[in-house]
Amino acid sequence: MxxxxxxKKLGMTRFFDEDGVSIPVTVIDVSxxxxxxxxxxxxDGYTAVQVAFDDQKDSRLNMSKLGHAKAHGGxxxxxxxxxxxxxxxxLPEIDHPGMSLFEEGQFVDVIGTTKGKGFQGVMKRYxxxxxxxxxxxxxxxxxxxxxxxxxxxxxWKNKAMPGRHGSYRKTVQNLKVIKLRxxxxxxxxSGAIPGAKGGYVVIRPAVKKALAPQDLSKSAAPxxxxxxxxxxxx
Numbered sequence: 001m002x003x004x005x006x007x008k009k010l011g012m013t014r015f016f017d018e019d020g021v022s023i024p025v026t027v028i029d030v031s032x033x034x035x036x037x038x039x040x041x042x043x044d045g046y047t048a049v050q051v052a053f054d055d056q057k058d059s060r061l062n063m064s065k066l067g068h069a070k071a072h073g074g075x076x077x078x079x080x081x082x083x084x085x086x087x088x089x090x091l092p093e094i095d096h097p098g099m100s101l102f103e104e105g106q107f108v109d110v111i112g113t114t115k116g117k118g119f120q121g122v123m124k125r126y127x128x129x130x131x132x133x134x135x136x137x138x139x140x141x142x143x144x145x146x147x148x149x150x151x152x153x154x155x156w157k158n159k160a161m162p163g164r165h166g167s168y169r170k171t172v173q174n175l176k177v178i179k180l181r182x183x184x185x186x187x188x189x190s191g192a193i194p195g196a197k198g199g200y201v202v203i204r205p206a207v208k209k210a211l212a213p214q215d216l217s218k219s220a221a222p223x224x225x226x227x228x229x230x231x232x233x234x
Contacts, residue, residue, distance in 0.1 A: 004101070005101060006079050007187065011026075012026050023190055025191075033051055037050040038091050047091065048084040048085055051083060052079065083204075109171055109203075110193045111170070112169075113168070115167075117166035118165070122143050123141050126160045172192075177189055
């Protein structure tokens, strides 16, 4: 995993490109990302950096955050995330590069926590179709059969049943960075991301789609020429 950013979801809006096309975007505040600690192979057995975000405004600081507060001007951070570096990747400098980690047109993965839904039935939680809705039926939205009484004589573990729904850790992949607004310390990312307004998210370089479409076409062009040259030589 490469170094990423911790941010706060501010909401959604739309962005008009040069052709006047409306693009739905999510606005993410990424101000004041800082490095807290560096992990090295010699001391810790792996290479990583700890990134902190969002000043802790509450004066009642716990002991785990007190040392961080003294090291950064008396301000503790609410969120701390550790990013492991890939093999051969060097440790960064003292200051976090901020949104300059990414560039417009780059694809990223965004990790967030979905909205909590409370206790829900199987139709909302697992998309069950439900029982017949005709007049006289007694089980419209119930689960239905959950297991045989003779064998195994119990309910199997992990059976889809009503329960708490939401507040899941979700990753949305291959979202495009539409705009970097340095003056506001926000990033505009295409599409929706998990969580409610004010929720914390992690932005990291995309794992499956690192290049923009135009870059992919350029990188594929020499390969086609090489194949045609080989065919001519044969």
